[in-house]
Amino acid sequence: MRGKASKTVLSGAPLLAVALVLAACSSPQGSGPGWTAQPGPTVQPDTSEQPGPSGTSSPSAGATPSATGDVSASATPQGAATASAWKTFSDPAKTVSFELPQEWIAQSVAPEEGTLPGALKIEVKKPDGTYIAALRTGLPPSSAECPEGSRKAYTVISSVPVDVSAEGGEGTIPPRMVFRVIQGYRYFGSYGITNVVGGADNQACELRNVVRGPAGKGDWSFGDVVSLKAFAPDEKVAPAKAFDTLGQAGDYTGESSEFANVQRMLMSLEIKN
Numbered sequence: 338m339r340g341k342a343s344k345t346v347l348s349g350a351p352l353l354a355v356a357l358v359l360a361a362c363s364s365p366q367g368s369g370p371g372w373t374a375q376p377g378p379t380v381q382p383d384t385s386e387q388p389g390p391s392g393t394s395s396p397s398a399g400a401t402p403s404a405t406g407d408v409s410a411s412a413t414p415q416g417a418a419t420a421s422a423w424k425t426f427s428d429p430a431k432t433v434s435f436e437l438p439q440e441w442i443a444q445s446v447a448p449e450e451g452t453l454p455g456a457l458k459i460e461v462k463k464p465d466g467t468y469i470a471a472l473r474t475g476l477p478p479s480s481a482e483c484p485e486g487s488r489k490a491y492t493v494i495s496s497v498p499v500d501v502s503a504e505g506g507e508g509t510i511p512p513r514m515v516f517r518v519i520q521g522y523r524y525f526g527s528y529g530i531t532n533v534v535g536g537a538d539n540q541a542c543e544l545r546n547v548v549r550g551p552a553g554k555g556d557w558s559f560g561d562v563v564s565l566k567a568f569a570p571d572e573k574v575a576p577a578k579a580f581d582t583l584g585q586a587g588d589y590t591g592e593s594s595e596f597a598n599v600q601r602m603l604m605s606l607e608i609k610n
Contacts, residue, residue, distance in 0.1 A: 417597040428457060433472060435559075436605040438598050440464050451477055453555040461602070468576045470529075470599060472606070473563065475555040476547065483542035489567045491519040491541050492583060494526070495590045499604050503532040504549040510534055514603050516596070517544050518586045521567030526578040526586050528596070529560020530603055542566065559603050 420438035427434040428445060437443060441461055448458040456475025462468050495516040503512045509532045517535065518526040529546025536542075546560035561576045568574050580586045590596050 417592055417594045419594065419597045419601050423601075426459070428459065432609050433457060433459070433474070434607045435472070435602055437461055437602045441469065441598075441602075448473065448475065453477065453553075456555065468561075469595075470559065470561050470603070472557070472559045474550075474557040474608070476550075476558060476563070477555060478549075479545075479547075479556075481542065483536070487542050488536065488540035489519050489521060489542070491517055491535055491539055491544055492524075492586075493517050493535075494583070494586050495528075495600075497600070497604070499530055499606075501530070501548065501606060501608065504551060505532075506549070508534050509549060512548055514600060515546075516586070516590050517565065518580065518583065519544055519565055519567050522570055524580040524583060524586055525565060525568055525574060526580060526589070527560060527562050527565035528599055528603070529558060529562070530606070531560075557608065559606055 420440070422439035423436045424439050425434055425436050426443040441463060443459055443461050446458050446460055448456045452458075452473070453475035457472065458474075459472040460468065461470045461472075493515060495514075497514045499512045499514050501512050503509070512530055512532040514528070514530050516526060516528045518524040519541065527544065527546060530548055531544075531546050532548045533545050535544045544565040545558075546563055546565070547556050547558050550556045561578075565577055568577075568579075578586070578589065580589070
């Protein structure tokens with residue numbers, strides 16, 4: 338299965354104990370001046386929006402709920418330029434592959450405890466060691482209770498269909514590459530691929546960047562974090578993002594070359610079942 342952008346818009350082998358150098362690198366590919374998969378309906382919030390006095394999100398004027406109940410803000414974002422040269426990473430067993438900018442580094446590392454046999458974890462970083470994203474496979478199914486009093490308002494800033502296979506069922510949608518923010522003392526943002534609905538009425542305890550995989554294979558995740566929550570002031574936010582306003586989050590998706598590179602990378606994913 339392959340992730341790719343749609344022109345009309347808008348789930349293994351044993352791991353090496355040490356980091357692997359990129360394998361199966363293709364010849365550099367030109368990126369074009371402004372690659373973007375942002376669809377018309379995906380929108381950017383009013384930069385003047387501030388948290389409401391009650392501490393809940395007040396979506397900007399024109400913001401409308403999507404078919405999944407997610408709210409998208411209101412102005413069409415513009416795509417930023419991506420890297421000029423790209424390469425392809427593939428794990429030794431050729432079970433997964435994706436494109437990434439030529440200067441970025443992909444490494445196979447040991448997966449977290451609790452993953453299924455044969456699980457993979459591949460981290461992507463910039464040359465200076467800055468973490469960008471991780472591809473995780475073999476994740477066990479998870480569900481957490483979310484009491485009404487613990488729910489936080491969230492907003493979908495960007496949402497683009499991705500052409501990958503996924504298990505359906507209750508609480509799922511067709512896979513999408515999303516950037517969502519959840520409101521706490523700041524707006525916390527995260528990007529990733531998901532086919533799991535965030536929450537009813539744009540309220541959630543966490544937003545999961547997870548795609549449901551076939552029975553026995555586990556779920557998988559490709560994004561900066563597996564799940565995003567509203568952090569406490571004494572908690573570390575990174576690698577998730579933090580913004581003072583929804584407008585700043587919209588600027589990140591619409592104007593940042595980093596996000597454009599991430600979007601292209603995530604949407605190039607191929608996984609062999």
